[in-house]
Every structure is written in structure tokens, then in C-alpha cells.
Amino acid sequence: MDLILRGATLPDGRTGIDIAIKGGKIAALEAGIGAGAAREIDVSGRLVTPPFIDAHFHMDATLTYGYPRYNESGTLLEGIELWHDLKPSLSHDWYIERALEYCDWAVGRGLLAIRSHVDTTDPTLGAVAALVEVREQVKDYIDLQLVAFPQDGYLRSPIGVENLAKALDMGVDVVGGIPHFERTMDEGAESVRQLCAVAAERGLRIDMHCDESDDPHSRHIETLAAETIRLGLEGRVTGSHLSSMHSMDNYYVSKLIPLMIEADIQVIANPTANMLLMGRHDTYPKRRGMTRVKELMAAGLNVSFGQDSVMDPWGSLNTGDVLDAAHMAVHAGHLSGRDEIIACFRAVTENPARAMGLEGYGLEIGCNADLVVLQAADPVEAVRLRPVRLYVMRRGNIIAESAPEEAKLTLPGRPGSTDFTRQTRPPE
Numbered sequence: 001m002d003l004i005l006r007g008a009t010l011p012d013g014r015t016g017i018d019i020a021i022k023g024g025k026i027a028a029l030e031a032g033i034g035a036g037a038a039r040e041i042d043v044s045g046r047l048v049t050p051p052f053i054d055a056h057f058h059m060d061a062t063l064t065y066g067y068p069r070y071n072e073s074g075t076l077l078e079g080i081e082l083w084h085d086l087k088p089s090l091s092h093d094w095y096i097e098r099a100l101e102y103c104d105w106a107v108g109r110g111l112l113a114i115r116s117h118v119d120t121t122d123p124t125l126g127a128v129a130a131l132v133e134v135r136e137q138v139k140d141y142i143d144l145q146l147v148a149f150p151q152d153g154y155l156r157s158p159i160g161v162e163n164l165a166k167a168l169d170m171g172v173d174v175v176g177g178i179p180h181f182e183r184t185m186d187e188g189a190e191s192v193r194q195l196c197a198v199a200a201e202r203g204l205r206i207d208m209h210c211d212e213s214d215d216p217h218s219r220h221i222e223t224l225a226a227e228t229i230r231l232g233l234e235g236r237v238t239g240s241h242l243s244s245m246h247s248m249d250n251y252y253v254s255k256l257i258p259l260m261i262e263a264d265i266q267v268i269a270n271p272t273a274n275m276l277l278m279g280r281h282d283t284y285p286k287r288r289g290m291t292r293v294k295e296l297m298a299a300g301l302n303v304s305f306g307q308d309s310v311m312d313p314w315g316s317l318n319t320g321d322v323l324d325a326a327h328m329a330v331h332a333g334h335l336s337g338r339d340e341i342i343a344c345f346r347a348v349t350e351n352p353a354r355a356m357g358l359e360g361y362g363l364e365i366g367c368n369a370d371l372v373v374l375q376a377a378d379p380v381e382a383v384r385l386r387p388v389r390l391y392v393m394r395r396g397n398i399i400a401e402s403a404p405e406e407a408k409l410t411l412p413g414r415p416g417s418t419d420f421t422r423q424t425r426p427p428e
């Protein structure tokens with residue numbers, strides 16, 4: 001064996017597990033593996049998880065916060081306007097420099113797979129060319145999946161159709177869309193039909209920005225699900241955002257969710273982003289704008305979370321830590337049951353692995369030895385603390401390491417330090 005991690009706690013609750021790694025794969029996974037590895041690390045009581053995954057991101061826009069100005073209204077539409085003004089000044093080198101800097105942050109957070117949308121409505125396709133290059137540069141440590149995203153509208157932009165095809169020809173992995181931004185509801189539905197046809201013809205997955213709107217009548221997810229079934233694309237199609245479901249009539253939703261199940265639609269919510277962007281036309285009460293995560297999870301749909309924005313025209317905050325999205329989802333979606341918090345942890349780990357079709361992901365013998373050791377005892381504590389990633393491993397090699405967090409205390413009669421951890425499970 002090359003390496004053994006001793007005494008891990010796994011996300012499914014098993015404790016005291018040794019994980020043996022050989023040739024970049026998990027070779028054994030059980031309590032009490034015998035000695036015989038080049039290196040051993042004691043991870044007793046620490047949660048060891050497969051890597052974090054950001055199911056929905058915009059790497060072309062990341063780390064541009066403040067250029068050419070700040071988004072003062074905080075709305076989605078001002079963000080799109082700002083991005084439009086910024087695009088002509090984005091050089092190839094700046095796309096690459098920001099993306100690589102962000103990928104460094106990601107590795108430090110144990111975030112080793114990212115699905116990034118990339119704007120295809122820039123006449124130069126500069127973002128596509130740069131991110132295809134970045135995907136190659138980071139492939140040894142991050143699985144970067146790219147989605148052809150017609151930001152200015154597939155039909156509404158005069159170059160929308162042509163450039164999306166060009167982006168796919170350049171090697172972009174997934175077909176995107178933005179039906180709620182087309183000129184009319186009819187054109188939105190038509191864009192869904194045309195984009196599904198493109199994906200079916202090329203044998204690609206689909207991930208559309210779908211109904212990122214407070215308008216309860218924005219129902220493009222219905223067309224997306226119906227087209228998925230008609231074309232036999234079940235399980236390969238993602239609805240991202242689905243914000244309008246938050247505002248929809250309950251009776252309509254009672255018909256919509258079974259249709260989504262029939263189509264095996266992959267759901268991606270963006271809790272931090274949509275809490276910030278949605279409900280901006282409301283006085284009080286203000287809608288939250290996160291899709292119905294609780295109901296979609298309860299119905300058995302595969303729900304993942306993404307950050308959407310890290311320091312870009314749409315969002316000034318976020319950190320590269322997808323546990324922030326899980327933490328926000330717990331609050332915004334009333335997902336406070338213990339099993340629900342654990343489900344939110346899965347929404348930034350194993351669920352997006354399924355949505356993205358990642359191979360070799362997981363904690364089974366034969367899976368890639370891509371592992372993250374957290375300064376936390378279990379998934380609930382991980383969501384609460386968003387803790388330090390003590391070790392991040394890719395194919396069995398340690399690619400990031402951080403010292404445990406600890407505050408030194410100088411309080412009379414109290415311990416000399418605290419590390420903020422406290423196992424949420426009662427002692428047995």
C-alpha cells in the first residue's frame with residue numbers, strides 16, 4: 001500500500017475505518033487494516049469525504065468584482081448589464097489568470113470538481129477558448145466540466161445559435177440555455193426545444209439556467225422535462241436555479257414534480273446566489289427565491305448545490321467553499337432536520353457527482369483516491385463549521401494541507417485553547 005488513513009469517520013456514519021490507497025485508487029476500506037504502507041496518517045475522529053463539487057459556477061466571470069464598477073442594485077439584470085460592459089475588456093490572459101487563481105482556492109477547500117458555465121454570446125468566444133485551455137491545465141487536480149451558456153439568449157442574441165455550435169465544436173462538454181431571458185415565453189420554450197435537439201444530436205448532457213425568476217408563470221422547466229422524455233434523455237438533463245418554483249402555485253407544483261421525476265431531471269439550486277438576487281421587486285414579505293429544495297429532495301429528485309458566483313458582477317461574496325451553499329440552504333429552505341442537513345452535505349458531494357456523470361467518484365474499493373479530511377466529526381458538523389480541510393488528496397497524493405484551526409485563550413480557570421468542534425451526536 002502507498003498510504004493508509006487510520007480511523008476515519010465516513011459521511012454515512014461509519015467510524016474507525018482505515019482507508020488504504022494503492023496506485024491512486026482506494027484499495028481497502030475497513031476497520032483494522034494491517035500495517036504495510038509507505039505512509040500512515042492518523043485521522044481518528046475526523047470526517048473523510050470524497051471531494052467537494054460545485055455543480056454550478058461561472059469561472060469566466062469569477063474574481064472580477066468591482067470591474068468596471070460594482071453592482072449597486074444587486075439585481076440579476078444589473079449583473080447581466082455589468083457583465084455585458086465588462087466583456088470587451090477581458091483578455092485571454094486575464095481569463096486564465098483569474099481561473100487558475102480560483103482553482104488554487106478550490107483545491108485548498110477540497111473542491112476538486114466544478115461544472116462551470118461559459119458565456120458563448122461574446123462574438124470572440126474568448127471565454128470559451130480560455131476555459132478550454134484552463135480545463136486542460138488543471139486536469140490533474142480538478143475535473144472542470146464546461147457548459148455552453150448563451151448569456152444574452154440563444155435566440156435573442158443574433159449570434160446565439162451559431163456561437164453555441166462553435167463552442168461545442170471547440171470542445172465544450174454540456175449544452176446550456178437561458179429560456180427565461182429570451183424575448184417571450186414562446187421563444188423561451190422554443191429555445192429549450194432547439195437546445196435539447198442539439199444535445200440529443202451530439203450525445204451531450206444539458207444544464208440550463210431555467211426559470212431564474214420570481215415570476216410564478218415562468219414554467220420552462222415543464223418544457224425541459226417534457227423534451228427530456230420525448231428525446232429519451234432521462235438522467236442527463238439538469239435544471240439549474242429553478243427559482244420560479246419558489247413562487248409557483250402549489251397545485252401546479254403538485255403536477256410538475258412528478259413530471260420532473262418521470263424525466264429524472266437533475267436539480268441544481270444556488271442558495272447563496274439566489275438569496276441575494278431574488279425577491280428584489282418585493283416589499284414585504286420578501287421571497288427567498290431558492291427553489292423548493294425540501295420538497296424536491298423529499299420527492300427523491302437528485303438535488304445539488306452550486307455557488308454560482310464568487311466575487312463577480314452577480315455576487316460580491318462567496319469563498320470557493322461549497323459548504324457555504326449547504327449552510328445557506330439549511331437556513332433558507334428550513335432543512336434543519338438532522339437527515340436534511342446530511343442531505344445538504346450530499347448536495348455538495350455525491351449528488352453533483354451523479355449529475356455530472358463523474359466516474360470513479362466515491363468511497364468504495366476501486367474508486368479514485370480523491371479524499372478530503374476535515375476538522376469535523378460528521379457531515380452535520382461540517383455544514384455547521386465549514387471547517388478547515390486538513391488534507392486534500394488527488395489520486396492518493398496530498399495536494400493541499402492546512403493546520404487545524406485553534407484559538408489560544410487566556411481566560412482564568414478555562415482551558416488554554418478551543419478548536420470550535422463539538423460532536424453533534426450524543427455520547428454513546
Ligand code: FE2
Nearest residue numbers: 056117209308
Ligand atoms: Fe448561473
